[in-house]
Amino acid sequence: MDLFLQQILTGIANGAIYACLALAVVMIYQAIDHFNFAQGEMAMFSTYICWAMIAGGLPYWVAFFATIIISFIGGLAIERIIFKPLHSAPVLSHIVVFIGLVAIFNSLAGAIWDHNIKTFPSPFPDGSFGGLIGLHEVGMFFVTLLLLLAIFCFFKFTRVGMAMQAAAANPASAGLVGIRVGWMLALGWGLAAAIGAVAGMMIAPIVFLEPNMMLGILLYGFAAAIVGGISSPGGAVAGGFLVGIIENMAGTYIPAIGSELKLTVALVLIVTVLLFKPNGLFGKTIVTRV
Amino acid sequence: MATDVETRVDPRLTVGAKMPYKWVALFVIIGAVLPFFLQGYATFQGTLIMIYAIAILGLNLLTGFNGQFSLGHSAFYAVGAYTAAILVYHLDWPVYVTIPFGGIVCFVAGFLFGLPALRLEGLYLALATFALGVSVPQILKSSHLEGLTGGVQGLDIFRPKVPSFLVENFGLTMDQWWYMIAFVIMLFMFWIAWNLINSRTGRAMMAIRDNPIAARSMGINASLYKSLTFGVSAFYTGIAGALAAIVIEFVAPDSFTFQLSILLFIGMVVGGTGSIWGAVFGGFFILTVPNFAEEISTGLSYAIFGIILILVIYVMPSGFAGLVNLLRMRVKKMF
Amino acid sequence: MSHLLEVKGLEASYGPTKALHGLDFSLEKGGVTTILGANGAGKTTTLRAISGMVTRKGQINLNGTELGSLSTADITRKGVAHVPEGRGTFVRMSAEDNLRLGAYSRNDKTAIAEDIERVYNYFPILKQRRNQQAGTLSGGEAQMLAVGRALMLRPILLLLDEPSFGLAPLIVQELFDILKRINAEEGVSMLLVEQNAALALELADHAYLLETGNIVISGTSQSIIENETVRRSYLGY
Numbered sequence: 001m002d003l004f005l006q007q008i009l010t011g012i013a014n015g016a017i018y019a020c021l022a023l024a025v026v027m028i029y030q031a032i033d034h035f036n037f038a039q040g041e042m043a044m045f046s047t048y049i050c051w052a053m054i055a056g057g058l059p060y061w062v063a064f065f066a067t068i069i070i071s072f073i074g075g076l077a078i079e080r081i082i083f084k085p086l087h088s089a090p091v092l093s094h095i096v097v098f099i100g101l102v103a104i105f106n107s108l109a110g111a112i113w114d115h116n117i118k119t120f121p122s123p124f125p126d127g128s129f130g131g132l133i134g135l136h137e138v139g140m141f142f143v144t145l146l147l148l149l150a151i152f153c154f155f156k157f158t159r160v161g162m163a164m165q166a167a168a169a170n171p172a173s174a175g176l177v178g179i180r181v182g183w184m185l186a187l188g189w190g191l192a193a194a195i196g197a198v199a200g201m202m203i204a205p206i207v208f209l210e211p212n213m214m215l216g217i218l219l220y221g222f223a224a225a226i227v228g229g230i231s232s233p234g235g236a237v238a239g240g241f242l243v244g245i246i247e248n249m250a251g252t253y254i255p256a257i258g259s260e261l262k263l264t265v266a267l268v269l270i271v272t273v274l275l276f277k278p279n280g281l282f283g284k285t286i287v288t289r290v
Numbered sequence: 291m292a293t294d295v296e297t298r299v300d301p302r303l304t305v306g307a308k309m310p311y312k313w314v315a316l317f318v319i320i321g322a323v324l325p326f327f328l329q330g331y332a333t334f335q336g337t338l339i340m341i342y343a344i345a346i347l348g349l350n351l352l353t354g355f356n357g358q359f360s361l362g363h364s365a366f367y368a369v370g371a372y373t374a375a376i377l378v379y380h381l382d383w384p385v386y387v388t389i390p391f392g393g394i395v396c397f398v399a400g401f402l403f404g405l406p407a408l409r410l411e412g413l414y415l416a417l418a419t420f421a422l423g424v425s426v427p428q429i430l431k432s433s434h435l436e437g438l439t440g441g442v443q444g445l446d447i448f449r450p451k452v453p454s455f456l457v458e459n460f461g462l463t464m465d466q467w468w469y470m471i472a473f474v475i476m477l478f479m480f481w482i483a484w485n486l487i488n489s490r491t492g493r494a495m496m497a498i499r500d501n502p503i504a505a506r507s508m509g510i511n512a513s514l515y516k517s518l519t520f521g522v523s524a525f526y527t528g529i530a531g532a533l534a535a536i537v538i539e540f541v542a543p544d545s546f547t548f549q550l551s552i553l554l555f556i557g558m559v560v561g562g563t564g565s566i567w568g569a570v571f572g573g574f575f576i577l578t579v580p581n582f583a584e585e586i587s588t589g590l591s592y593a594i595f596g597i598i599l600i601l602v603i604y605v606m607p608s609g610f611a612g613l614v615n616l617l618r619m620r621v622k623k624m625f
Numbered sequence: 626m627s628h629l630l631e632v633k634g635l636e637a638s639y640g641p642t643k644a645l646h647g648l649d650f651s652l653e654k655g656g657v658t659t660i661l662g663a664n665g666a667g668k669t670t671t672l673r674a675i676s677g678m679v680t681r682k683g684q685i686n687l688n689g690t691e692l693g694s695l696s697t698a699d700i701t702r703k704g705v706a707h708v709p710e711g712r713g714t715f716v717r718m719s720a721e722d723n724l725r726l727g728a729y730s731r732n733d734k735t736a737i738a739e740d741i742e743r744v745y746n747y748f749p750i751l752k753q754r755r756n757q758q759a760g761t762l763s764g765g766e767a768q769m770l771a772v773g774r775a776l777m778l779r780p781i782l783l784l785l786d787e788p789s790f791g792l793a794p795l796i797v798q799e800l801f802d803i804l805k806r807i808n809a810e811e812g813v814s815m816l817l818v819e820q821n822a823a824l825a826l827e828l829a830d831h832a833y834l835l836e837t838g839n840i841v842i843s844g845t846s847q848s849i850i851e852n853e854t855v856r857r858s859y860l861g862y
C-alpha cells in the first residue's frame with residue numbers, strides 16, 4: 001500500500017510536467033486550431049535562454065520574466081515571418097514546417113550551448129513534502145494551476161481571448177466581424193511560446209537541460225492534451241496527471257513491461273481510452289448541424 | 291480539425307484521366323537505362339529512392355486519397371522488413387518470395403489495425419498511429435522476442451547471386467540487378483495504384499475523404515473502405531520494407547524508429563499529397579536532402595535540413611506535383 | 626440621389642481563375658439593391674470582393690473612402706456588415722457570444738448591450754436561445770443569428786448572401802419583413818443576393834443581373850420585373 005501511494009505521488013510529480021506542457025499545447029490549439037509539433041523545442045530553447053541569462057549573472061526571477069517576454073516576442077515573430085506567407089497552404093504542409101522548426105531549434109541549441117547536460121535552478125526551496133514529493137514538484141503543481149486559472153479567465157472574460165477563439169474556429173467569419181485574424185494567430189503563437197517557456201523552466205530542474213529534453217516529454221504532453229480533450233484547458237491538466245500516474249503504475253505493476261516499454265503501454269492505454277471516449281475524457285462533444 | 295487532410299494537387303492529375311503514355315514511356319526508359327550510367331553507389335541509392343517511393347505511395351493512398359492520417363507507417367515498414375528477414379534467416383525461404391509475403395503480412399496487420407482506428411479521427415488517429423510507430427521498435431528490441439528478431443543486434447541476411455546468364459551476357463552487377471527488381475516492382479505498384487484510384491473503389495475512398503457523412507448516405511460502407519485502405523497502404527509499405535531489408539542485407543530495430551515515419555510523411559507532402567508519381571520525388575528528397583545537409587555542416591545538419599524543408603514548402607506549398615501542375619496550367623494558358 | 630457605394634471595373638479571382646470580369650455598379654444611400662443571377666454567376670464573389678475576402682482589382686468607393694486596398698477587418702470598421710453564404714456563425718460559442726463578437730470593433734459597452742436587446746427585439750426566438758451553442762440552432766435560428774450579428778456592427782451597408790436559404794416560406798416572409806423594417810427605420814442600405822428573385826425584387830428598389838461575372842441588365846426593380854428575359858429565366862412566368 002505504501003508502494004502504491006508512493007507510485008501515485010511519483011506519478012503526480014511526473015504528471016505535473018505533462019500537465020504543464022499539455023496546457024501549452026491546448027492553448028496553441030485554441031489559438032491556431034493546430035497542434036504545434038515544434039512547441040517542445042521552442043520551450044527547450046526558451047529554457048536555454050533563461051539558463052544563459054542566469055549564467056550571465058541575472059537573478060532567477062529577472063531571468064524568468066525576461067525569458068517569458070522574449071519567448072512571447074519570438075513566438076509572435078515566428079508566426080509573422082514564417083507562417084504568414086503560408087496561410088493558404090494545406091494543413092499537411094504546415095506540419096512539415098513544424099517538423100522543420102523542430103529540427104532547427106534542436107540543432108541550434110546544441111550548436112550554441114553544446115550537448116552536455118546542464119543543471120537548471122529551481123525557484124522553490126530544496127527538500128520534500130514528508131519525503132514523498134519534492135517541494136519543486138509541489139511548486140510546479142501550483143504554477144500549473146495558476147496558469148490554468150489565468151488562461152481560463154483570458155478566454156472566458158476578455159475580448160481578445162474570445163476573438164482569438166473565434167479567429168481560430170472560423171477565420172472567415174472572424175474577419176467579417178472585424179477581428180484581425182492574422183494578428184490573433186500571431187498573438188496565439190506568442191502566448192503559447194510564453195506558456196511553453198514557463199513549462200520548460202519548471203521542467204528543466206527535474207529532467208535537466210539538454211537539447212533533447214523535450215522530445216519524450218512533449219509526446220506525453222500531447223497524449224495528455226488529447227486524453228483530456230483538446231478543447232479544454234482543465235481537461236488537459238487532468239489528463240497530464242492521469243498520464244503521469246498511468247505511466248508510473250504500468251512500469252511498476254506489470255512486470256513484463258519494466259521501464260523500457262512504459263511509453264508503449266501508456267500510449268496503448270491512452271488509445272484504448274480514446275476508443276471508448278473519442279472526444280477525450282473531459283472534452284465537450286460538439287454538436288453541429290450539417 | 292487541424293489534421294483534416296486537404297489536397298491541393300489537382301485531382302485531374304491522377305483521377306479519371308487517361309494514362310499519360312508519353313510521360314510514362316519516358317519515365318520507364320530513363321529509369322531503365324540509368325543504372326548503366328551511374329556509379330555502383332549511386333545505383334544503390336537509386337534503389338533506395340524507389341523503395342521509399344513505394345512506401346510513400348502507400349502512405350499517400352491512406353492520407354492523400356482517403357484522408358486518414360498516420361504517424362505509424364514506420365511500423366509497417368518494419369513488419370515488412372522483419373517478415374522478409376525472419377523468413378530468410380530462420381526458414382531459408384527464397385528471398386524473392388519473401389517480398390510479396392512481407393506485403394501480405396502487412397496488409398493483414400494494417401487491416402486489423404484499421405478496424406479499431408475507425409473510431410478515431412484526425413488528431414486521435416495521429417496519436418494512435420504514433421503509438422504504433424513508437425512501440426514497434428521497442429517490441430522488436432524486447433528480450434522476449436530476441437530469439438526471433440535478434441534483439442538490438444538485428445538479423446543479417448544475404449542476397450542470392452545475380453542469375454549467371456545476366457552476368458555473362460550483360461555484366462550485370464548486384465546493385466544493377468536489384469535496382470532493376472526494385473524498378474519493376476515500383477512500376478507495378480504504381481500501376482496498381484493508378485488503377486485503384488481510377489476505379490469505383492478509388493472514388494469511394496475519395497468520397498470518404500471529402501465528405502464522410504455524404505459518402506455514407508450514398509451507401510458507401512465507409513468502415514470497410516477505411517480499413518481496407520489501411521490494409522492496402524500497409525501492403526505498399528510492407529513491400530517497401532521487405533525490399534529494403536533484402537537490399538540492405540540487414541534489419542535492426544533502430545532503422546525503424548518514429549523518425550522514419552516522419553521522413554515518409556515529409557516525402558509525401560514534398561512529393562505532393564494526392565499524387566501518385568510525386569512519391570518518386572518524395573523518395574528522392576528524403577534520401578538525398580539529409581545527406582546533403584550533413585555535407586554542408588555536420589554540427590548543424592538538422593538545422594539546415596529544417597531550413598531546406600521550410601524553403602521547399604514556400605516554393606511549393608502543395609508539393610512537387612502541385613508545382614508541376616501549376617506550371618502546366620500557366621503554360622497552357624499562355625498558348 | 627447620392628451614391629453610397631460606387632464600384633468600377635471590379636475584378637476578382639480565385640487563384641488563377643477569374644470569377645468577375647470588371648463590374649460597374651452603384652448603390653443608393655438608404656436603398657436596397659439586389660443582385661440576381663444563376664448559380665455560379667459570381668454573386669457571392671461580388672459580396673466577397675466588397676468585403677475584401679477575395680483577391681480583387683478595381684475601385685470600390687464607399688462614401689468617398691476607397692475600400693479596394695483595405696483588409697476585411699478594416700472594411701467592417703467602415704460600416705460594412707456581411708451576412709455570408711452559409712451563415713458562418715461561430716458554432717462552438719453561445720448565441721449571445723456570437724452577437725457580442727458582432728460588435729467586436731466597437732467600444733461603447735452600454736450601447737452594445739442596448740443593441741443586443743434590439744436584436745432580441747427583432748428576433749425574439751434568439752433571446753430564448755441566447756445560451757445555446759450556435760452550432761445547435763435550427764437553420765432558421767442560425768440565419769437570424771447571422772443577421773443579428775451583422776446588425777451588431779451598426780452597419781451603414783448590409784451585404785446579405787441568400788438569407789432565405791433553407792428556410793420555411795413563412796420564416797422567409799418574416800425575415801424579409803424585418804429586413805424591410807431595418808431598412809426603413811434605421812436607414813441601413815442593403816445589397817441583397819437571393820435565389821428567390823420575386824422575393825428579392827419585392828424588397829429591392831434596384832436590381833442587377835449577373836451572368837458569368839458580367840452585369841448584363843440593370844435598372845429599377847420595376848423595370849427588371851417587366852424585362853422579358855428576367856421574367857422567363859428568373860421569375861418563371
Ligand SMILES: Nc1ncnc2c1ncn2[C@@H]1O[C@H](COP(=O)(O)OP(=O)(O)OP(=O)(O)O)[C@@H](O)[C@H]1O
Nearest residue numbers: 639642644662663664665666667668669670671710
Ligand atoms: N473558393 C473558390 N475557389 C475557386 N473557385 C471558386 C471559389 N468560389 C467560387 N468559385 C467560382 O467562382 C464562380 C462564381 O462563384 P460564386 O460563388 O460567386 O457564385 P454565386 O453566383 O454565388 O452562385 P450560387 O448562386 O450558387 O451561390 C463560380 O464559377 C465558382 O465555381
Ligand SMILES: [Mg+2]
Nearest residue numbers: 668669670710
Ligand atoms: Mg453564392
